Amino acid sequence: MRPLTEDETKLVFEKLSKYIGENIRLLIDRPDGAYCFRLHRERIYYVSQDIMKRAASVSRKQLVSMGTCFGKLTKSMKFHLNITALDFLAPYAKYKVWVKPGSEQSFLYGNHILKSGLGRITENAGRYQGVVIYSMSDIPLGFGVAAKSTQECRHADPMTIVVFHQVDIGQYLRNEDTLL
């Protein structure tokens, strides 16, 4: 467990900022306590200070997880967001996509979202903008990348992919063993 280096921080923030933009600040500068990002076993954890202090007493080998795992830092220095970060992305998401109930399941099985399954989409979402995907009842389901901008979506074919699938809550079941 160690704090992130500047590069790592940059990586993480760049990725996060795709989804929540400047709202990252809300994660760092929280009114309810000190929170920080920590790297442990190539994974980035978002931890409150007191939990971190407690975790510090656990040896590196024994420490499985702490706080919220935001994602994984690959060896090629890329940051992959994890489904567990959804809790923190969803409330602050800048661009959202709502999926029709019919294609919810499809998405939750790991498929991209087609135009036909697109229920709603935030205006002005650009292409390749990170979006958080909700069900029509506003339950966050995961996040992905907009394959087309909002304008493009309007005129798109029903079978075209609108949002690339990145992470969905189905992974809690599918990738249970690799979540952490």
Add this chain to the structure above:
Amino acid sequence: MPDETKVQLAQPVRKRLFIGGLHQDVTADDLQQRFGRFGSVTSVDVRTKRDSQGQIVNVFAHMDINISETNFKKCSSIYNDTKWKGHTMKVQVAKEDFLTKLANERKEAKENPEPIRTKTRKQTEQDAAKERLEENMTKAGVEDFLMKKAVPGTPIPGETNWIVGKFGRVLPIMHMQRKDKRSQMTHDPSKYVHYVRKFKDDAKTDQLITDRPVEDLTWQLPEEVSDIDRKRMGVFPEYAHKKKIKRENQGILFKNESSQKKQVLLWSQDGNQSSREKSKSSDGDFEIVRRNGNIDGRRTDLVQLKPYRAQIEANVKSNQSTQVESNQQGHRDVQDLLEQYNLDSDEDSCGSADTDEICNFAKKSSEPEIKEREILTNWAEDYYSKEKTAAMSGDTSEFDGFRKEESVTGRRTQSLNSSGVAEKNGRIESKPDDKTNSVLPSNDREANVPARGRIPVQIADDSDDTDSDGSEREFEEGVRVEENDEDIDENGDETDDEEYESNNDADVNEEHSDGDDEDDEEDDDDDEEDDDDENSEEDEIENSEAEDNLKETTTHSHVQYNAKDTRNLEDKFVSHQEKEHTVNSRTETTVEENVKKENNSDSYSSSEDEGDASDNDEQSSSSSSASDSDSSNSSDASDGKGTPRRTLSVDNVDSEARKTALASPGDQTKHRQSNQIRLESVKKRQASILTQKAAIQEALKSLDSKKGTLSARTHVRFDSDDESSEADGTPKNKTATSKMNVLKRPGLFDSDEEETMDLGAEANDEDRFKIKPHFQGKAGEKLLKLQDRIGTDSRFKLGETFMEDDSEDDDVGDEDHDLKAEKQKSLSVLESIVGRYAVHSLENKTTTNFRDPSRVRYDPTSKDHTQFEIADASVSTGTSTKKKDKSRVDASIPEVSKDIFYDVKDLEFSQDKDENKPFRFFAEEELESEDEDVEGLSTLQKDIQASTALGKRQLTLDSSDSESETEEAKHDGKDDMDVTDTSDTTGNNQPTSAYRAFFFQPDDIRLKTGAEQFCRKLSLEGMNQWFEEQKAGLQGEYKKRHQRALRDSKKAAQLSSGRKPRR
């Protein structure tokens, strides 16, 4: 500035460049050529790196070049990451060459030899210890003793289970066995003793320490406190009591005096009052000019008289004349006059003393006269000092007054002894015999009594108490005269210098205290002069005289109740000075001795003054206030205040008492009372003087440090002081000051605490030399030995590494700090990513907008959390309708079921009796109740089983016909029935036997028919007939089957046998 930087940039600097990614063919010359245009290349070093097979991995070069900054930039921009011969070249600044670096270092080291470290004392000590150790080692034959770094916890060589603790303490490792002896525990003390805490000098602890007042840090043990201690602490048990008495005394002067102290106080008060009176006079009230003139006249008389021995006589005459005058004065002035008379009588006493002296002088040799003179002067000076040092402590003034008065009395007595006395005082003339009696110092009371006796005679003229008071004084003084004289002589010689110093102090005090009074100031000035010039003896004498005069005048003024005019005062002063001059001229011969004596007396007073400075101050304050009040022109007020003082000072007679005495002249009861009181007081005084001395000494002990700042507030005084101050007419001031005293009292304890601390330290010192318990005994010896060997080793000194900071706090602080820094860092990163504005635009939102999703826990009970529930309308409605249906059903059923259930239950219950019992098949009771049917059934079953078994057997076993017949015969005709029955019963009975029984009713037909089935319907013959008919058929059948069976068996046998031979 920019120019400078430019110049700097243009300046070629020696640089070492790293040029990487070269082709293997590149040579140093190439490089030199290429880089030569940017600067002068001094050396190029091309290197090739090869792997284990000798293949060239890469080629690089180091180049020393003198290159300017700008050129270097240019160079790097041109060559860096460019391709040269197919390789990308890298140009970087390299680290300095190792060799050059080393050379530089050495050079530096040579140039700047190591700065001489100023060794701290600790270091030197350590070094010394090390040296000693090494020396010892060499002595012991150990060469090259290497001091290993020893840490607490290192085992001691050659000893098992001993380790070195911190501070080089030798500690044993303990092995403890558990009770069950299964495991052993080792306790290594070195692991537990390192915890040293360093107190951080943070604000909190500092505050804790600094904010706490010293009093809070100390505490008092509830020990038995001795009286002295208590007094030191400022607790005076009899304090309040005494006060009361004092006040009473104020009312009735000597009557209630219980202790000598009070007397002393009174005496001191006398001094105060005199000073006050002076101040009064100086303040200048304008009452009656005539009296002033009277006084003046008297004065002038005195002045006239003084010139020589005839002086005194003249003085006496003048007094007499004044008396006459007073007699002639109107009734309204009678009082004043009387008081004047009192004072006059005092004056007379003085004068008489003078006359006595003169007489003595005339009669005796010159020496005794001189002595008397001295005494006189002493007395005068004492009195003067008394007056002056109104501020002084009651004790000192007491003593002073005491002595002086005694001396006066002594004079008196002497004068009385001398026959010339009679001539001088008309009053005294009548009682020479009495006075001669009083001369004897041993007989205090007797002396007193005669004095008393005298008084009425004196009063005959004056009809006043004051005379009696004066006589009192005389008596008291008389008691002590001789002793005092001796003392004064002795002390005077010994302690001149000290006395002078003390005099100065006293004077200063007086000045402070009596700054208001012109007279006092003048006197003070005189005194100061005296102090300054020891040789100015004349001045002193003058002073003494002046004091006398002043006293007289002041007293006079008091008696007259007049506020004196300044003019009058001036007149007085003039007269005083004249007088003094005359006196001076007279007493030139006796100057030195006088001086000495004065000093002596002064020293007494001054020393005491120092001790009781606060008292003095109090008194002075009170006196000043009194003077102020006097200055206010209200004559009544001045009277009220002046009279008590007067009474205290002059004769210790209460003003009221005096007034009453005046009202009823010749009242002797009062005299008696006062007489008694005086006697008592005299006794007590002598006893208490000793104790007071002791007290003063104690008080002086603690005063050393506070000499410089003598103020009323800083000292704790004895009761007497407060009392005296209270005795003055200004209770408010007094109470205030006394309160202050009370408040300041704790100041005195400091020294005590210090003492106790010292004691503690001493005790510790003692402890230090005791053998510590753990070094006792044999084990202790060993420990001591080891300790000696190891303990002094400097290696084991606890270094800073063993200091533990306040771990948690520090950690927290550090962590916080780290976190903050981290936060800042991450924020800056965020800024770089998202943009500064975006980040800061959120600042205001953060608090309001924020909610932590991970902290949200669904609580079904709270209304807010309904948002987390999935709002599935259809499902919810469906379920709700279903629920409604169910609820409807549930609602209807209970109503219906109530009846139905009841009925059904009844039915069931009734049936249960009939039907359920059969269920419990094997319970005997029920079987009994089950009637025959069941029994029959059960038996039938058995029979059936038996028959089937038999039949099978019959079938399987080739039983003979006869046997079967016999069996059949045994069974008789039953068999058929059984079979049928069995066929019937088995068909019906077996699966549903229980249920069938359910349907039996009483008088069931089946039961009847069933019973018939068990009976033979045919007769025997008919049976036989039927048997015969059947017999043939059966036999034939049997034979057929039998033969068939035989055949089959034969065949089988043949088959088996046929196979056998084949094989």
